[in-house]
Amino acid sequence: MAQSASSPSRLRIVKATALALLVAAVLLVTAILPAEYGVDPLRTGRFLGLLALADAGPRAITPRDERYRSDTREFVLGPYEFVEYKYRMEQGGGMLYSWQATSSVISDFHSEPDGAAPGYAESFDKREGSQAHGVYQAPFPGVHGWYWENPALRDVRIRLHTSGFYSAAKEYTGGNIIDHAISDEQ
Amino acid sequence: MKSLGWRALLVATCLVLIEAAVTAHPMTGKNATFVQGIQGPAVGPFLYLGAKHMVTGYDHLAFLVGVIFFLYRLRDVLLYVSLFTLGHSITLLVGVIGRVGVNPYLVDTIIGLSVVYKAFENMGGFERLLLIRPSTRIAVLVFGLFHGFGLASKLQEFELSPTGLIANILSFNVGVEIGQGLALSAVLVALGAWRSRSSFLRHAFATNALLMTVGFVLAGHQAVGYFLAGP
Numbered sequence: 355m356a357q358s359a360s361s362p363s364r365l366r367i368v369k370a371t372a373l374a375l376l377v378a379a380v381l382l383v384t385a386i387l388p389a390e391y392g393v394d395p396l397r398t399g400r401f402l403g404l405l406a407l408a409d410a411g412p413r414a415i416t417p418r419d420e421r422y423r424s425d426t427r428e429f430v431l432g433p434y435e436f437v438e439y440k441y442r443m444e445q446g447g448g449m450l451y452s453w454q455a456t457s458s459v460i461s462d463f464h465s466e467p468d469g470a471a472p473g474y475a476e477s478f479d480k481r482e483g484s485q486a487h488g489v490y491q492a493p494f495p496g497v498h499g500w501y502w503e504n505p506a507l508r509d510v511r512i513r514l515h516t517s518g519f520y521s522a523a524k525e526y527t528g529g530n531i532i533d534h535a536i537s538d539e540q
Numbered sequence: 541m542k543s544l545g546w547r548a549l550l551v552a553t554c555l556v557l558i559e560a561a562v563t564a565h566p567m568t569g570k571n572a573t574f575v576q577g578i579q580g581p582a583v584g585p586f587l588y589l590g591a592k593h594m595v596t597g598y599d600h601l602a603f604l605v606g607v608i609f610f611l612y613r614l615r616d617v618l619l620y621v622s623l624f625t626l627g628h629s630i631t632l633l634v635g636v637i638g639r640v641g642v643n644p645y646l647v648d649t650i651i652g653l654s655v656v657y658k659a660f661e662n663m664g665g666f667e668r669l670l671l672i673r674p675s676t677r678i679a680v681l682v683f684g685l686f687h688g689f690g691l692a693s694k695l696q697e698f699e700l701s702p703t704g705l706i707a708n709i710l711s712f713n714v715g716v717e718i719g720q721g722l723a724l725s726a727v728l729v730a731l732g733a734w735r736s737r738s739s740f741l742r743h744a745f746a747t748n749a750l751l752m753t754v755g756f757v758l759a760g761h762q763a764v765g766y767f768l769a770g771p
Contacts, residue, residue, distance in 0.1 A: 364668055370749040
């Protein structure tokens with residue numbers, strides 16, 4: 355038997371190569387091409403439900419049914435004071451944000467998922483500086499927003515502007531929770 | 541006859557280099573978000589990414605299985621693996637540092653064909669069917685060069701920060717070798733256990749035919765991707 359492995363006949367090599375090519379072609383045409391590229395010449399991808407796989411992937415545009423909002427707010431923090439300002443957002447909801455402060459502040463963008471233990475939050479962006487701009491897409495439903503702290507002795511004024519898909523705004527200062535109307539200015 | 545096979549390889553090499561010169565084909569990857577946020581040297585993450593790519597990159601693994609399939613002595617294994625490592629390290633470093641934009645579909649097609657080539661060689665195809673005996677060492681080295689372009693294209697999916705670039709590429713390269721070492725050890729243990737049985741030689745031909753099928757699938761998948769995406 356060892357003989358056949360070390361010196362297979364020419365016919366056997368041709369047959370095996372042709373079979374390898376044939377099997378590969380069948381796999382490609384019936385399953386791999388439909389699933390990977392949506393190319394489905396024999397309609398097998400449709401039959402096996404593989405075409406949906408080809409469509410999956412990151413999307414440039416995600417239309418939302420929610421109302422489009424925008425909001426502007428200003429905070430003045432005395433020495434060593436802090437404030438939190440957060441929006442109610444659903445999963446996948448996006449938001450453009452931009453804030454500027456008159457001097458450097460400590461900031462932490464974090465989110466509390468619905469149903470999480472009290473005090474639990476996931477932090478996404480901690481920084482020290484006088485401004486930040488960006489895009490946020492909520493990874494889960496919950497409240498999402500900023501903590502700002504004034505680390506210095508003089509007052510600091512922070513101006514925040516956002517637009518996107520959120521439904522309510524809350525401010526947290528020293529144990530008080532204030533509900534804010536979203537300004538929706540033009 | 542012998543020179544004919546080499547001429548074909550040479551032509552393929554030139555084609556890829558020409559492609560490399562005229563195209564840049566960025567892709568989005570799974571770890572891209574993380575890597576793009578990195579500024580400066582990050583040895584650990586790039587080591588990990590290199591090792592992960594090698595352990596989960598079955599195209600490279602399939603080729604290595606083909607290479608060591610009939611290598612019984614550890615000395616030979618080390619020699620051939622070193623040749624492969626030399627080849628892919630050269631093009632990985634040159635590709636990323638020189639910002640050579642190799643089309644990933646094209647280079648992955650050739651990587652798939654390298655698996656076909658090696659399996660065909662193991663099946664005795666060159667000797668018995670084509671009556672040629674191309675150097676196995678040069679083949680491993682040359683295909684190593686193509687695999688390196690494949691690795692480079694994976695790294696180039698990320699918008700790499702220029703600070704710490706060299707350290708990060710070297711880390712990725714070392715990670716690739718670590719991953720290769722891990723995967724090879726597993727393959728060697730499995731092959732070693734199998735070789736001690738009589739079934740090894742009985743099924744060696746069929747196993748390589750299967751390996752060839754894998755190579756054809758990989759090559760076909762990437763080749764179609766190349767034509768769909770356009771150069």
